[in-house]
Amino acid sequence: xxRPQIQIFRALSxxxxxRLQFSDGRKVHLxxxxxxxxxxxxxxxxxxxxxxxxxxxxxxxYHLEALRDELQSPRALVFVDAYDECLDACERLIGRAxxxxxxxxxxxxGVGQMLTS
Numbered sequence: 001x002x003r004p005q006i007q008i009f010r011a012l013s014x015x016x017x018x019r020l021q022f023s024d025g026r027k028v029h030l031x032x033x034x035x036x037x038x039x040x041x042x043x044x045x046x047x048x049x050x051x052x053x054x055x056x057x058x059x060x061x062y063h064l065e066a067l068r069d070e071l072q073s074p075r076a077l078v079f080v081d082a083y084d085e086c087l088d089a090c091e092r093l094i095g096r097a098x099x100x101x102x103x104x105x106x107x108x109x110g111v112g113q114m115l116t117s
Contacts, residue, residue: 004028054078
């Protein structure tokens with residue numbers, strides 16, 4: 001089976017949302033088609049500790065809003081997702097800094113080397 005294509009589209013609220021389009025015609029939404037920007041409202045506060053925080057399957061990063069304050073303290077953030085479009089969205093939300101790394105699926109082997117350089 002081929003890799004699904006990601007489709008970025010405007011939700012009813014006007015914010016970006018995303019869905020996967022499979023070769024058999026199925027569509028799976030990664031975010032709400034109505035109010036994706038409110039997804040972080042449903043998350044409980046989480047205490048994040050450690051020098052390196054790895055966030056896997058980032059989607060468009062709406063859940064990062066709830067984690068924004070906690071994500072200021074680690075030495076490095078690593079965003080891992082199968083789609084560059086999702087990683088781009090996370091960078092726009094958190095910002096591109098020297099301590100923010102992105103890994104697209106298939107590049108995982110280089111994470112250790114990236115963090116130790």
